[in-house]
Amino acid sequence: MSVVLEVDNQVYTAEDLVPLLIQYQILPKLAQEILTDQAIAEIKCSEEENSTIFEQFCQQNQLESEEQVQGWLDKQGINRQQLQNLITKKLRIDKYKQETWKDHVDAYFIQRKSQLDRVVYSLIRVEKAEVAQELYFRIKDDQNAFSALAMEYSQGTEAQTGGIIGPVEINAPHPKIAQILTTCQPGQLIPPTRVGEWIVIVRLENYISAKLDQPMRQRMLDELFNRWLNESIQQKVSFLPSPVTS
Template identity: 30%
Template sequence: MAKAELPRPYLRRLALHGSLNTFVKDLAEEQLVSQYPFSTDDQAKLASDSLISDYLSDLGVVDQASLDQWCQKYLIDSPAQLAEFVRYQVKKKLIVQRLLAENGETAFLKFKDRLDRVLYSVIRVPSEALAYHLFYALDHGEITFSDAAERFSDGVESRSAGIVGPVDLCTPHPEIASRLKRGRPGELFEPFKADEWFLVVSLLYRFESSYDDISRRTLGQLLFSAKVAEFMPEVSKQLLRTHLASTPV
């Protein structure tokens, strides 16, 4: 790995503001891209005469004024820097495409909880007796969920008529998520305890994900990030060794 260009005072500032890990991740990404075994077809794409123009066209950068503005945004000062930047971005895209081709469908099943979305209603109260009272009143149509949430819920959902979402299934409390996973739209769940609260939950709607372009984009980034993470421990060690050895504290 090439020595980090930032001197120790700037690294210390990154650490102070909680951004050093992001910098390490960026270095790990550079290492992944530089070491990745691109195929012959990939190498041909990277050597294409239209690589830069095609990339800029896809971004909507179609005239000199927009190009100048775009280059200023990324601190690009020369054609060589422009070519280097575009090649790097295209390499990342090719890596994502390869990872999806090799692992995309398996990753879809693994991360489906992050891709599915649910819309649900919840009431949060401190008393089990009150939770059951509201549950039976809701079940018999004696009160609407929105009225019950606004009047009795102690959570922030009291300000949204009890409605939460759409969110992925990794976002709710695990006790809520476990019921939403197996529930049917319109189902009212019997009260249960989660942390210090007793909850009444109803599943309103489930947005099932499919292995489409939107899911593939999300999965591609997840797979790419996982690959970058494999390089981070060693990159972090090398960065620390380099600056401890070369710069006094």
């Protein structure tokens, strides 16, 4: 059987590679690439797009002549058409996302919005309930004391920022803290609450409602594509036992 790979003077045949693909858990990624290539098979780039992407590829790889391009192809073991497919793949995937899900983005965003809203909040966490109670009353008497008390007493990394955390998406904090933040108003100070091993004092500083701007629209398209890809893996891909060889 012919050699298809050489690494540090060690040669591998196609038969050698199958166990390695399994060992290094590369088969799931390979299945993703196959399914993606099948999906975008009919997606084309314009001549201008092909030319621009090829020029960018040559610049990035410092290929200044046709001989250097051919040398790169020979080293990689691919031909010119395979190269063109490779370097235009991202653009063709983006086109596929647009064609397939552009009319679903608004509804999907509404479905996801409650998880995409962001918060800025202040946090103090301590181990002892009596310490938390004392700090709570001191902050209640002087709202401006939160930052200084957080730096002095809080036992997490938030001490370095005066207790301020965020902006973060609402589902980023501990679920109990996230639940608190979704039910209070900006500026509202929450009494000491046990969260796991800590007693926490929380104050919501700002609630930032997610908007369907262009970056968010792209994120929704990416999520819809990834959801489709994961579902396709579950439905269409089977990883069969490797045959035992003597």
